[in-house]
Amino acid sequence: MNGFLKALILGLIFTSSMSFTKESSKVYFTNGLKIQEVSATSAVIWTRLCKFPKAVPIKHQQKAAPFRGPIDFDNDMPVTEMDGAVEGTFGEVQVTLTSATDKIVKGWKHVSPYRDFTIMIPVQDLEPNTSYQVLIEGRKNKEEEISEITGQFKTAPDKESIVSVGFTSSTCQYFWDYDDPIRGFKAYDNMRKLEPSFHCQTGDYVYYDKKGPLSFNVELARHKWHAINSWPSLIDFYRNIPSYLQKDDHDILRDDATPESEPYGELTFEDALQIWYEQVPLIDKPFRSIRWGKDLEVWLVEGREFRSDNKMVDGESKSIFGEEQRAWLKNSIEESDATFKILMSPTPVVGPDRDKGKNDNHSNKAFQTEGTWLRNLLSTQKNTYVVNGDRHWQYVSQDLETGLMEFSQGPTSDVHAQGWSQEDVRPEHKFLRVKGGFLYVSVYRENDLPFINFSHYDVDGNVVHEEILKGE
Ligand SMILES: [Fe+2]
Numbered sequence: 372m373n374g375f376l377k378a379l380i381l382g383l384i385f386t387s388s389m390s391f392t393k394e395s396s397k398v399y400f401t402n403g404l405k406i407q408e409v410s411a412t413s414a415v416i417w418t419r420l421c422k423f424p425k426a427v428p429i430k431h432q433q434k435a436a437p438f439r440g441p442i443d444f445d446n447d448m449p450v451t452e453m454d455g456a457v458e459g460t461f462g463e464v465q466v467t468l469t470s471a472t473d474k475i476v477k478g479w480k481h482v483s484p485y486r487d488f489t490i491m492i493p494v495q496d497l498e499p500n501t502s503y504q505v506l507i508e509g510r511k512n513k514e515e516e517i518s519e520i521t522g523q524f525k526t527a528p529d530k531e532s533i534v535s536v537g538f539t540s541s542t543c544q545y546f547w548d549y550d551d552p553i554r555g556f557k558a559y560d561n562m563r564k565l566e567p568s569f570h571c572q573t574g575d576y577v578y579y580d581k582k583g584p585l586s587f588n589v590e591l592a593r594h595k596w597h598a599i600n601s602w603p604s605l606i607d608f609y610r611n612i613p614s615y616l617q618k619d620d621h622d623i624l625r626d627d628a629t630p631e632s633e634p635y636g637e638l639t640f641e642d643a644l645q646i647w648y649e650q651v652p653l654i655d656k657p658f659r660s661i662r663w664g665k666d667l668e669v670w671l672v673e674g675r676e677f678r679s680d681n682k683m684v685d686g687e688s689k690s691i692f693g694e695e696q697r698a699w700l701k702n703s704i705e706e707s708d709a710t711f712k713i714l715m716s717p718t719p720v721v722g723p724d725r726d727k728g729k730n731d732n733h734s735n736k737a738f739q740t741e742g743t744w745l746r747n748l749l750s751t752q753k754n755t756y757v758v759n760g761d762r763h764w765q766y767v768s769q770d771l772e773t774g775l776m777e778f779s780q781g782p783t784s785d786v787h788a789q790g791w792s793q794e795d796v797r798p799e800h801k802f803l804r805v806k807g808g809f810l811y812v813s814v815y816r817e818n819d820l821p822f823i824n825f826s827h828y829d830v831d832g833n834v835v836h837e838e839i840l841k842g843e
Contacts, residue, residue, distance in 0.1 A: 398462045398509045399424045400520035402597060403606035407652045409569060409613040410661070411499035411527045417652035418520070419489040419600075420482045420509050422460040426601035429454045429552075431583065436786035437763075439547050440582035450590050454583065455546055455598025459488030460511070466492045467506040473498070487593050491652035500528035505610070522610035525568065528664040530709075536663045537813035539567040539612070540715065542619075542760030543575040544783035546598045547583050550807075550830060555602025558783045558809050561832030563608045565811055568663065570612045571671065573760025573780070574619025574717040576651075579635060579643070580626065587636025592643060596650045615661060615671055616651045619717040619761055620731070623647070623675050627731040631680040644676065658696045660703055666821050666842070667814045668709035670700065674717045674732075681731045685739050691718075691732070692741070704752060710821045710842045711814055712755040719759045720745055721770045721777035723797050725790060732761070750775040754823070754842045758810060764791040765810075765827050767802040767838055776801075776838075778825050780810040785830055802827065802836040 401421035408415045431441035431454055441454065451458055461483055468475040475494060482488045497503065505522035528534045539562040549555045562570065577595035579586035586592040599605065620628040623643045624635040632640055657673040677693025692700065704712060714720070720742065722734030730737035733745055749755045750773035757777040765781030782788055785807040793805045808829045815822055821842035827835050 396511045396515045398422070398460055398511055398518050400507065400509060400518065401426060401457045402600040403610055404505065404507055404520050404522050405609045405652060406505060406522055406524045406613045407615060408654065408659075409524055409526055411529050412497050413493065413495045414497065414503075414524065414526070414613065415652040415654055416466050416492045416494065416505060416507070417489065418464060418507050418509075419487065419597075420460050420462045420464060421488070422458040426598065427452060427454060427456040433547055436548075437789035438545060438581060439786050441547060444583045446584045446587070446591075450584075450594050453594060453598075455601060456594060457597035457601050459484070459597075461488070462509055462511045464490055465508045466494070467508075468494055468497075469504045469506070470498065470501050486649045487646075489649050491654070493654050497526050499526050500532060500534065501526050520610065524611075524613040527662060530662050530665060532664045533666065533816060534664040535813070535815040536568045536667055537565065537811060538569045538571065538669075539565060539809055539811050540571040540573065540758050540780050541783050541809040542573045542717075542780050543763055543787055544599065545578045545581055545787055546595065547581070548782075548784045548787040549602065550784040550786065551604065554604040556604050556783050556830070557832075558807065558828075558830045559602075559604035559608045561828065561830065562809055562811075563611060564832060567612055567811065569661070570608070570614040571669065571715050571758070572614060572616045573715055573758070574617045574674075575621045575761060576616060576618075578621040579624060579638065580621060585636070586638060588638055589642050589646065592638055592646050593650075596646070615669075615715075617671055617673070617715065617717045617760070618647050618651070618657070618675055620675065627681055628675060629678050629680055629731075630676070658692075658699060660707075662709065666710040666816070667713070668707050668711075669713045669715055670704060671715045672696065672700065672717070681737055685737060687740060689738065690741050691738055697741075701748060704748065704755070710754060711823045712752055713812070714749060714755070714757045716757055716759045718761045719777065719779065720749070720757045721768050721775055721799065723768065723799055724762070746770055746773045746775050749773075754840075756823075756825070758812070762791070763787055763789050764803070764805040765808055765835070766800055766804070767825070767827075767836065768797075768799040769801060771799060778810055778812075778827075778838075780808070781827070782807045783809070783830070801838070804835060806830075808835065
């Protein structure tokens with residue numbers, strides 16, 4: 372080889388290795404950011420550092436609805452090549468919050484594989500009812516280029532303030548049941564248009580036990596979060612709307628999961644809990660409440676971590692909540708002076724639920740004792756309602772015994788709707804629609820009288836049902 376050719380080849384190798392180093396040194400926020408657990412004075416910021424700017428594109432054909440899982444999906448293929456895969460990367464992030472009068476900078480913090488390259492950064496000492504801009508910067512190290520993602524939120528007003536508030540609520544979103552091939556889920560873009568003060572996602576954020584892949588181990592379970600969090604509609608929603616997430620069975624293992632459940636393949640209940648807490652920023656107990664001014668308090672209950680075995684004989688000691696949570700719920704709901712009180716439940720409390728095969732929620736016979744206790748507790752409080760997830764159809768129902776009303780959001784897309792027949796209207800039903808969508812709840816005053824409006828929306832953002840109730 373002559374000297375010129377050798378120099379050329381070496382030069383080419385050098386150049387390509389330079390460009391490789393350059394390319395791999397940049398970091399991306401491909402899974403977005405979340406602003407969670409916002410109170411009047413605090414919030415938790417979450418993000419994940421990623422290796423590439425886009426998720427692996429969808430390649431698989433899908434079967435017909437419901438549950439449009441992929442056809443011929445090889446569960447053993449490398450996870451990094453799966454549809455929706457987003458590799459994480461080592462690096463560091465810095466969070467800056469800015470309001471009209473304040474700037475809070477949380478110094479650079481590292482992310483690593485131990486927590487799947489995610490980080491949650493609590494921020495305190497915020498002002499109530501105040502808008503904050505969020506800036507997250509990321510970099511591989513001090514020498515490398517900085518990437519950015521931005522977001523925004525407004526803190527809750529203090530408990531004496533009379534302020535109108537609207538919030539959205541959704542459930543049950545399977546990656547493969549997307550209804551917009553570019554954006555992911557139409558419901559998310561339409562919820563964002565309403566500019567809610569906050570959002571409650573009541574669980575089944577992912578489905579470990581649905582194909583594409585079936586999440587038989589930690590790596591496959593984490594992949595489900597990466598994939599769903601890479602849909603642009605979710606990224607744009609969660610960086611602009613503060614949210615509160617609850618977990619349900621499919622976020623943990625499989626249908627009707629309990630701490631007694633056998634591992635799902637090689638994924639244990641404990642593994643799944645740890646993954647949930649790394650993907651969802653919580654800093655305290657999973658049961659908590661949000662106070663939003665004088666007129667609204669929302670209770671978020673935990674239905675998987677403390678529950679008894681579903682197959683246990685029903686009675687006083689059988690519980691979905693567990694002793695500590697039951698006491699907290701009773702005391703806090705009785706002590707609250709909020710005008711309207713809403714229980715966000717990952718599963719139904721009133722129902723009606725399917726007659727056959729369901730034995731894991733308060734509307735089922737299997738938990739009748741605690742279900743009766745809960746319906747009595749809530750119905751004896753003024754202006755108290757239930758919003759529930761988990762059911763793949765929308766409804767408004769009213770308990771025939773106690774009068775307690777329940778609002779089921781329905782699944783996040785139409786192709787995920789199933790489990791009930793549109794013709795099967797029961798005496799409890801005030802509204803029934805076996806389709807997807809979301810719920811928008813608004814609280815406001817007219818001539819100083821408090822009102823609450825529960826509006827069901829379809830996935831395209833049209834109101835399909837409305838219940839307006841006056842506060843006592
Ligand atoms: Fe579901």
